[in-house]
Amino acid sequence: MTSILSYIQQAHKVAIFTHQSPDGDAMGSSLAMYHYIISLGKEAQVIVPNAFPDFLAWMPGADSVLLYDTHQAQADAYLDAADLIICADFNDPKRIGALGDKMLSLTCPKVMIDHHLHPSDFADFIVSVPEASSTCELVCELLSTFNSQLSTPIAQCLYTGLMTDTGNFSYNSNRPQIYPMIATLIEAGVDKDAIYNAVFNQYSVDRMKLVGYCLYQKMRVFPEHHTALIYLNRKELYRFNFQKGDAEGIVNMPLQSKDIHYSVFMREDKATPDEMEKNDGIKTKIKLSFRSQGNRPVNVFAHDIFNGGGHANAAGGEFYGTLTDAVQKFLDTYTKYFDKE
Numbered sequence: 001m002t003s004i005l006s007y008i009q010q011a012h013k014v015a016i017f018t019h020q021s022p023d024g025d026a027m028g029s030s031l032a033m034y035h036y037i038i039s040l041g042k043e044a045q046v047i048v049p050n051a052f053p054d055f056l057a058w059m060p061g062a063d064s065v066l067l068y069d070t071h072q073a074q075a076d077a078y079l080d081a082a083d084l085i086i087c088a089d090f091n092d093p094k095r096i097g098a099l100g101d102k103m104l105s106l107t108c109p110k111v112m113i114d115h116h117l118h119p120s121d122f123a124d125f126i127v128s129v130p131e132a133s134s135t136c137e138l139v140c141e142l143l144s145t146f147n148s149q150l151s152t153p154i155a156q157c158l159y160t161g162l163m164t165d166t167g168n169f170s171y172n173s174n175r176p177q178i179y180p181m182i183a184t185l186i187e188a189g190v191d192k193d194a195i196y197n198a199v200f201n202q203y204s205v206d207r208m209k210l211v212g213y214c215l216y217q218k219m220r221v222f223p224e225h226h227t228a229l230i231y232l233n234r235k236e237l238y239r240f241n242f243q244k245g246d247a248e249g250i251v252n253m254p255l256q257s258k259d260i261h262y263s264v265f266m267r268e269d270k271a272t273p274d275e276m277e278k279n280d281g282i283k284t285k286i287k288l289s290f291r292s293q294g295n296r297p298v299n300v301f302a303h304d305i306f307n308g309g310g311h312a313n314a315a316g317g318e319f320y321g322t323l324t325d326a327v328q329k330f331l332d333t334y335t336k337y338f339d340k341e
Contacts (some may be wrong), residue, residue, distance in 0.1 A: 003125055004111055005146050008037060011084035011109075014044045019090035020097055021244070021287075022052040024164025024199060029088040029113065029135040031061045032157040036148060045082075047075050049097045050272075053245025055202040059160060060153035068099045069272070075099075079106060087112045089135040089161075091119035091128060098274040113138050117299060117309050130311070133172050136161025140181050152189030159190045164199060167252060171291075171313050203246070210240035214250055221254075225338045226261035228254035229330065233268045233323050251289040261296050262338050264330065265289045268323045279320040286319040286326040301337040305329065 008014070014037050018026035030046045037044040046065045056062060066075045079085075079102060091114040093100030103110070104122065112123035115132040132138050136158045143150065150158075162182065166173040186192060213236070220229045230250065240246075251265035271285040288306050290298035292313045299315040302308035306329075308317025319326040 004113075004127065004142065007084055007109055007111055007125060008040070008042075012042055013078075013082045014042060014084045014086060015079055015082040016044060016046045016086045016088060017090075017096055017099060017103065018046070018048055018088045019095040020049040022048050022056070023248075024056060025134045025136055025161035026089040027052055027056050027059055027062065027065075028157040028159075028161025028164075029139045030086075031059055031065075032136065032139050032143070032154045032161075033086055033088060033113075034061050034064075035151060035154045035157065036143060036146075039148075039151065045075075045078050047078070047099065049099045051244055053248065054243065055199050055245055055248075056160070058198050060156055068097075068102075072098075076102060079103075082106070083108050085110045087114070087123060088139070089114055089116075091116050093120065093122055097272060101274075113142065116311075118303070131175070133175060133178055134161045134165035136165070137175075137178060137181065140185070141177075150184065150188040155185040155188035155190045156195065159185045159192060160195055160199065163192075163195065165314075167249075167314075168196065168200070171293075172311055200249075204241070204243070206241040207243075207246045210237075210242070210246060211250060211253070213240065215253060219254060221260070222334075223259070225335060225340055226259060227264070227334065227338055228257075228260045228262070229264045229266075229327070230254070231266035231323060231327055234270075237267065247287075247289075251291050255291055255293055261293050262298065262334075263291045264334075266319075266323065266326055266330075271320060275320070282320040284320070284322060286321070286323055288317040288319065288326070290315045290317070296339060298337075301334065304337075305333050 016030045016033050018030045034044045034046050050069045068075050110123040112126045114128055115135050117130050119128045140158050214230050218230050251263050254260045254263040266286050266288050269285045269287055271283055290302050292298045297312040299310045302315035302317040306317025306319055310316050
């Protein structure tokens with residue numbers, strides 16, 4: 001990992017990217033690197049493809065993040081002068097949409113730090129550890145290697161990613177090194193209870209009603225394969241005044257039943273112009289989330305069937321077409337991947 005330090009030491013103007021619809025790990029790892037780089041007296045800018053949820057807006061440095069879909073000219077001007085790009089929490093240019101095309105046109109060095117399977121070969125230096133709980137875990141290890149003093153803002157960002165990518169340490173969190181890390185972050189000034197409240201206890205009443213609707217009216221259960229499926233169209237989302245981030249965590253809820261081993265959540269969304277161009281003009285995009293318990297992987301299913309991937313017990317995917325067709329594709333294929341026991 002010391003090679004990454006040499007890239008950073010030689011750079012003067014650094015751009016930090018993360019994936020579309022940034023989650024806690026994406027924002028946490030990107031902003032932690034941002035704070036570290038500016039502490040060295042260098043210029044840094046986090047650029048994300050589109051908006052992040054309101055419940056992450058409290059994070060130190062979040063107010064400085066550039067959204068590429070609404071500030072492209074400003075972002076491009078910065079990127080044209082950048083001499084290093086750090087890619088955090090994604091491993092393929094397609095995960096950052098139109099920003100990926102811009103990135104590939106740039107000749108400056110690119111560093112990838114990520115924990116997802118099947119990394120693409122687009123970066124000059126790659127840190128890829130799929131068994132890690134989160135990219136924030138890797139960034140924390142990285143900064144330790146640099147002998148960097150953890151400031152409170154860096155620690156807050158890193159803890160947020162560790163917490164959110166493990167469901168508050170309820171899955172993908174058995175690596176022993178995570179817990180000394182958490183102790184170090186708390187010593188650096190993290191109030192873990194305050195961060196939990198800032199992330200998980202900030203939903204609207206409409207979102208609570210949406211959850212009730214999902215579980216009572218929209219959850220289909222397939223007992224033979226211990227599987228639950230929830231899917232929502234845009235009309236249903238509008239009914240509950242859907243805001244970015246309102247779908248977070250819904251996919252985990254069916255797993256609270258002792259009878260459910262696999263959970264799938266689908267929601268209808270609009271494809272971006274860039275996505276439409278790459279998918280024969282199809283205007284509708286279905287976002288999918290997959291969760292499971294124990295030794296029952298869902299990432300292979302996500303990769304093979306829905307152009308996605310992730311971790312054994314937590315993965316995502318996408319489908320371009322109607323929600324009806326996405327549901328049918330799931331029904332036609334899931335029994336080949338999801339165990340009956």
